[in-house]
Amino acid sequence: MARIIAGVTSSHVPAIGAAIDLKKTEEPYWKRVFSGFEKSKEWMANAKPDVVIAVYNDHASAFSVELIPTFALGCAAEFPPADEGWGPRPVPVVKGHPELASHIAQSVILDEFDLTIVNKMEVDHGLTVPLNLMFGSPPEWPCRVIPLAVNVVMYPPPTGHRCYMLGRAIRKAVNSYPEDLRVVVMGTGGMSHQISGPRAGLIKSKFDKAYLDGLTKDPKELTRISHVEFMREAGAEGIEMVMWLIMRGALDDKVKEVYRFYTVPASNTAVGHIILENLEPKTKSRRPASLRGGATRKRAAAHGIRQVAVRSKQ
Amino acid sequence: MTAAEASAKEAKEKEYDDIPGTFVFDADRSRRGYHLNMFCMSLMKAENRRAFKENEASYLDRFALTPEQREAILTRDYNRMLELGGNIYFTAKLGATDGHSFQHIAAIMTGSTQEDYAKMMLAGGRSIEGNRSKSGRDAAAKPAPRRTAAKSAKTRAKSSPGPTAKRAKKAGSKRG
Numbered sequence: 001m002a003r004i005i006a007g008v009t010s011s012h013v014p015a016i017g018a019a020i021d022l023k024k025t026e027e028p029y030w031k032r033v034f035s036g037f038e039k040s041k042e043w044m045a046n047a048k049p050d051v052v053i054a055v056y057n058d059h060a061s062a063f064s065v066e067l068i069p070t071f072a073l074g075c076a077a078e079f080p081p082a083d084e085g086w087g088p089r090p091v092p093v094v095k096g097h098p099e100l101a102s103h104i105a106q107s108v109i110l111d112e113f114d115l116t117i118v119n120k121m122e123v124d125h126g127l128t129v130p131l132n133l134m135f136g137s138p139p140e141w142p143c144r145v146i147p148l149a150v151n152v153v154m155y156p157p158p159t160g161h162r163c164y165m166l167g168r169a170i171r172k173a174v175n176s177y178p179e180d181l182r183v184v185v186m187g188t189g190g191m192s193h194q195i196s197g198p199r200a201g202l203i204k205s206k207f208d209k210a211y212l213d214g215l216t217k218d219p220k221e222l223t224r225i226s227h228v229e230f231m232r233e234a235g236a237e238g239i240e241m242v243m244w245l246i247m248r249g250a251l252d253d254k255v256k257e258v259y260r261f262y263t264v265p266a267s268n269t270a271v272g273h274i275i276l277e278n279l280e281p282k283t284k285s286r287r288p289a290s291l292r293g294g295a296t297r298k299r300a301a302a303h304g305i306r307q308v309a310v311r312s313k314q
Numbered sequence: 315m316t317a318a319e320a321s322a323k324e325a326k327e328k329e330y331d332d333i334p335g336t337f338v339f340d341a342d343r344s345r346r347g348y349h350l351n352m353f354c355m356s357l358m359k360a361e362n363r364r365a366f367k368e369n370e371a372s373y374l375d376r377f378a379l380t381p382e383q384r385e386a387i388l389t390r391d392y393n394r395m396l397e398l399g400g401n402i403y404f405t406a407k408l409g410a411t412d413g414h415s416f417q418h419i420a421a422i423m424t425g426s427t428q429e430d431y432a433k434m435m436l437a438g439g440r441s442i443e444g445n446r447s448k449s450g451r452d453a454a455a456k457p458a459p460r461r462t463a464a465k466s467a468k469t470r471a472k473s474s475p476g477p478t479a480k481r482a483k484k485a486g487s488k489r490g
Contacts, residue, residue, distance in 0.1 A: 059403045060403040060407070065347075065355070197336050198335035199424075199445055200420040201435060202441075231330055231338065264438055265438075267417055
């Protein structure tokens with residue numbers, strides 16, 4: 001049986017991708033940002049997911065204003081990096097998992113989430129930047145990735161509650177997939193930022209920190225944040241944080257926060273990042289056979305990411 | 315429902331118009347800005363960027379733009395483009411065609427220089443205080459350092475950031 005083991009959120013600021021591509025990651029400005037993801041990469045290397053479901057938004061790359069799907073699930077075998085005006089990013093082609101993706105599509109549609117199925121799509125920085133932050137810059141991405149594109153460009157995006165419930169439906173779908181797969185769900189975008197109009201540059205760290213807290217402890221409270229409140233308090237483009245709630249809905253109610261990072265700014269945006277693990281299944285019979293090195297992982301989970309970092313040095 | 319009633323209903327429903335200095339890209343703007351955004355989208359192709367740079371006015375003839383949209387594009391009035399239905403992710407492609415970083419465009423929209431804008435971001439960004447609401451307690455406050463979108467077209471034209479944008483030096487990464 002496939003199982004969602006953890007959820008990760010991360011900003012997907014395009015300038016982070018540019019800093020990687022132009023080899024500026026050691027510059028002080030960027031080092032401040034990238035250093036926050038060192039432990040995350042170790043965590044990810046340890047977690048070894050078979051599949052990442054990456055919730056992100058397209059930025060006028062694959063979808064223009066001709067077609068604006070609210071939820072679009074990538075069911076293709078691969079997704080090439082999009083040319084966003086400077087040539088495609090020098091990152092590996094994203095390999096999908098068509099079998100699991102179409103299983104999810106079928107399951108959630110029958111659960112009344114009428115998503116769009118995409119069999120051909122290029123993916124932009126919204127997806128590839130978080131992959132870089134979690135996996136570094138390997139010659140090939142180490143696992144399959146199922147893109148889930150959410151419209152947050154044209155108002156209104158789906159509500160936070162709808163996103164959360166879609167996450168629930170995705171969890172149900174994954175849990176009913178027969179193959180043993182370890183799945184990590186990523187929510188991308190945010191945190192507070194406004195990049196349009198005279199109010200551009202807005203950042204509200206207080207909102208962001210409360211959002212990170214709520215994500216761990218009380219995500220249902222976050223589903224009550226209205227669109228206007230998001231835009232007013234966290235910036236017009238900060239509204240994309242609704243995508244994080246898909247990730248959170250896909251996790252168990254109780255999760256363990258193993259890592260968090262927050263910094264201001266990356267270009268125009270507050271960067272926020274959190275790693276939440278599902279707790280291990282309580283009974284042995286429910287534990288999937290695919291849980292490799294369960295005891296070690298359990299220990300790491302109990303001590304948080306610091307334990308992971310220490311262990312990796314041994 | 316009369317047209318006036320419909321219009322009043324529309325205005326009433328747009329609670330987000332109370333947010334200062336913000337143009338929400340909603341269904342109405344998306345409809346009005348369709349051709350403007352499709353023009354921006356066309357700049358994804360190198361051959362189109364070349365054609366546009368060679369003769370901007372004649373390139374714009376390919377798109378069913380309103381005279382106001384055309385003017386906003388030609389003068390690089392990014393706020394006006396947003397007001398007329400442009401979306402920032404699309405208009406940023408015009409900025410990139412001019413060789414400008416995203417932060418440069420953001421600075422223009424706030425009436426600032428890229429240097430000052432970058433300094434503001436490093437210091438923690440623009441505060442929400444005074445920038446929360448047009449109608450509420452913050453009503454008297456304006457999004458510093460520039461006035462809100464509620465300006466008249468005349469004032470806007472005067473302070474159009476277009477020429478500044480054209481003069482400004484190319485700075486930093488295009489993708490900033």
